[in-house]
Amino acid sequence: MAESIRVTVWGEFRHELRNPAVAAIYPNGMHEAIAEGLRADPRFEVRTATLDQPEHGLSEATLAATDVLTWWGHLAHHEVADVVVERVRARVLAGMGLIVLHSGHFSKIFKALMGSSCDLKWREAGERERLWVVEPSHPIAEGLGEYFELEQEEMYGERFDIPAPESLVLISWFKGGEVFRSGCCYTRGKGRIFYFRPGHETYPTYYDPNVRRVIANAVRWAAPCAAPTVTFGKYPPREALP
Numbered sequence: 587m588a589e590s591i592r593v594t595v596w597g598e599f600r601h602e603l604r605n606p607a608v609a610a611i612y613p614n615g616m617h618e619a620i621a622e623g624l625r626a627d628p629r630f631e632v633r634t635a636t637l638d639q640p641e642h643g644l645s646e647a648t649l650a651a652t653d654v655l656t657w658w659g660h661l662a663h664h665e666v667a668d669v670v671v672e673r674v675r676a677r678v679l680a681g682m683g684l685i686v687l688h689s690g691h692f693s694k695i696f697k698a699l700m701g702s703s704c705d706l707k708w709r710e711a712g713e714r715e716r717l718w719v720v721e722p723s724h725p726i727a728e729g730l731g732e733y734f735e736l737e738q739e740e741m742y743g744e745r746f747d748i749p750a751p752e753s754l755v756l757i758s759w760f761k762g763g764e765v766f767r768s769g770c771c772y773t774r775g776k777g778r779i780f781y782f783r784p785g786h787e788t789y790p791t792y793y794d795p796n797v798r799r800v801i802a803n804a805v806r807w808a809a810p811c812a813a814p815t816v817t818f819g820k821y822p823p824r825e826a827l828p
């Protein structure tokens with residue numbers, strides 16, 4: 587069996603505690619539903635972490651033992667300590683993969699890594715979302731059809747104020763008419779980043795088999811590889827120069 591991938595699933599875990607409708611869908615928290623999907627692959631060693639744990643569950647030791655971090659936040663982005671954001675950012679630059687989910691578009695860590703507002707249009711009307719695969723040979727699209735649908739989701743619409751993705755794997759269409767770049771790949775330093783749009787807390791999105799497949803594919807894609815050591819600064823020539 588190939589080497590395992592150590593995944594930390596981070597969840598804000600606030601909606602589930604204050605909104606009974608969300609708790610009914612995700613009785614153990616959204617992070618546990620996401621983790622359950624990932625545990626179907628025996629290659630993944632999955633742990634969870636939440637905002638209200640010490641250091642938000644993201645100590646130096648935990649991050650050092652994390653190959654890929656997934657991030658779901660919404661209500662409390664501002665409560666995430668800057669020191670933890672900087673710690674996550676440094677780990678991404680050193681090679682840790684980061685999967686940013688749904689309303690994580692406004693998280694401190696995503697905005698820091700993108701360098702733009704990451705703002706968008708939204709509407710909560712429980713409408714159909716159709717996600718089109720626009721880069722079918724990309725590893726994150728493996729096993730998907732030409733498109734897949736979610737019967738009820740929140741709408742996110744363009745313009746999505748992000749840097750142009752290095753690869754765009756998925757585009758969403760919504761019944762109300764908008765479109766959205768919903769599967770976006772980036773590299774920052776040695777780290778790979780994937781933004782994946784679906785996952786509003788009042789819908790059972792993280793039980794959907796296609797959504798789970800995309801997240802699992804993204805974890806495999808974002809896992810660090812044995813990258814060459816990089817050096818910077820003043821540098822001697824490889825061969826004698828006159």
Ligand code: ZN
Nearest residue numbers: 689740786787
């Ligand atoms: Zn939402």
